Amino acid sequence: MQNEHIEVEVFRYDPGYDVEPRYETYMVPKTSGMTVLEALKYIYDNQAPIAFRYSCRHNVCGTCGVMVNGSPSLACATTATPKIRVEPLKGFPIVRDLAVDFDDCYTKRLKLRPSLDAKGSIELRRESITFDVVEEYKQFIDCIHCYLCLAACPLVEQHGYRFAGPAIMSDVAMQSRDPRDKGDRLGVAIAEGVLMCDECGKCVDVCPIKLPVDRIIYKYFQDKANMR
């Protein structure tokens, strides 16, 4: 156990300095249950000032998304195998090495007017929210907006933000479950391409909290559209 190492191949690219991206390999002493994030931090502390983002280290902040062996993953929640290749999250502009720019996601979320729309002031009435509403609503609040699903979605890859991926649509879907909300969430959903989703399930596969986003977002709105 003591002399075991893992081989970590890291995507290195500083757009302000480097002619082109390259891969560098680092050997990291293995520890029990070591995550990809621990391996990256070991490299940072001891070998090279690689750039990567993280904050909470326990699967709640959703800032450490990277591609691990080609699959979108949270570095903190992914156990390192003996040989790993770590690359920036697919489909996002690269700031440096593994750190990408999520600004477009915010802009896109903002455009969908994602906050509660109650047309004027809300009367605070406890009884307007029932236990069932809470149960419905609860499904969405676990989304940590790590954007792994966007990196996995074939429709996002093909159409860019013309198809609003799960992490973008989750706010809209959440508001659609609030009985006080008056926004036209279905209209927004259709305009943002929910009918294109064929529930391939790739988003669910990479979701760190395994939210059934294909069902609770796309299938939900598709069913509503059919009823209309």
Add this chain to the structure above:
Amino acid sequence: MDGIVEADVAVIGGGISGLMTAVSAYDAGADVILIDKGIPSKSGGGPVAFSVLAALIEEPDSADVFFKDLRESGQYINDPKVARALADDVAAGRVLELEKYGIIFNRLPGGEFRRHKMGGHTYDRDLGSFHSATITDVLLLEVMRRDIRLFPELMITKLLTYNGSVTGTVGLARKDGSIVLVRSKSTVFAGGGGCQIFGPGILSAYTTNLIESTGDPAAIAWRAGARLVDLEFVQFMPCNLVYPERLRGVVIGEPAAHGAILRNSKGETFMEKYTTDGGRAPTKDMLAQAIMREIREGRGTEHGGVWEDFTKIPDFRTLDHYPYPFEEIGIDLHKDWLEVAPASHYFMGGIRINTNCESNLPGLYALGEAAGGLHGANRLAGCSVASSVIFGRRVGQNAAKRAKSISTQGVDFQQVRGEEDRLKGLAKVGKGILPIAIKKKIQSTMWDKVGVLRDGAELSAAIEELERIRNEDVPKMRIRTETKSFNREWQEVVEVTNMLDVAEMVARAALLRTESRGAHFREDYPSKDDKQWLKNIIISRAEDGSMKLTPSPVASA
């Protein structure tokens, strides 16, 4: 200077405090910007805070009873006016108003609120919202809805003063290394506490907090002339995983919550040695102290903890809400014990404020963990998120009002240039000591000598060691790359300067307070001394730049 931003109100920190402040200031008519060292809504205490907050006061409960609970928990050195403001606003339903923004509190099948009675509360006034990240998420949506400009990954490094008022800040952007001048009529520090100064780890210190909590607001405000208070009081969560490293800092819950048992390295139970009050569940302080004493006396586990034995708990479903991959890392809770130890959780101390969240510097406001005075010697459960909501609303309105009353104000460009030079000077590339190595030295010094169990000799030794780090190690601090793109090391060298100042404040205040009270425990002064210490320690900056500590009687009600 690479960029200039102007605003009525600059909010620094994008957790629950900052988001709430920004929304409130905007709604009061101000032009607002929100600055965050990390990603807004993802870098404060919100994502890791417990999901419960004081929200519902109904007969026979009242603001008076809540206020009494706050005072008792704070061991009567919290600022009575500030605590009263929280109690009154919660009783007036200001926390419940979060539902107007689309936050939904848990309901029972019958539709009533699911209420919790937390430790130290006389009544069940706490409500849950699944997890607190919900609150940050929904408040971020409210910020998005308004025309509030977001500045993610901009670390504020200096407060600018002009004729004694705070008129702006200087910040360092992580994404492109630009140095930005922010001119603001009101500046609100909502940037959290300094829990990252305790305990060396690989991914972070021994703390439940996110990596951003390096005490920046306290250090920066102190340097600008703000008065701080209660820095010696740091709350330690008693039972957090220490191993494996990937789960270090995860709060696992106190034994009483699940019916688990604490055992030392020999497998012996030990809590009975420390609890005199037979039958009653020990408080967080008592638990943390007992665990640290076992570790200190050589009965700790390999990774610096004790065992928490869940194998005989009556109901494993109480552990269901821990979403951690125990199976994946070979831990079977039915058979294996977990290694747990205390970890820093909350800074009770910070920038001294009044009920309007004003500091002693005109134009500078603070709230949340960046502020001190509300909680006193110990924080009452459920009052961190509640205070962010209550004081966020208050400070937003006050900061907007001040901004509207000012037409123009100056900036001292000598200070701006000085800060620019300091930041560039800190980014020295070459062979030397890495900032991360210095951070770890500060963290282990604080953990070993200024942690849960304190005594005079060790506190003095800690202050000496911090001095040595400042004089010998910091001049040798070097970074490895000059790139301006996402250069975390450049941010870390600045954090080291902040952590050193905050660490020194905590150690000096702890040394001065020759008694034990709340979260502050002195082996050499194990009792509470109301005669001498019904006081707060105020920290200010002396003319010569040194740290001045002044014990001062608790403010009147």
